[in-house]
Amino acid sequence: MNAAGIAMMTVSFTFVLGLVIFCVMRVMRESKPSEHVHGPLDIDTRDVEE
DSSP states (O other): OOHHHHHHHHHHHHHHHHHHHHHHHHHHSOOOOOTTOOOTTTOOOOOSOO
């Protein structure tokens, strides 16, 4: 493998590794749940007569 092949492999590996780290950090970052998101028990489907 010549110098251009090693350089291309290094750039590609660095890009992929950076993208993986970015995606994992974005997924694992803790965020506060939105107020408009409700659980299944909070949703009134109005299919039960009371």
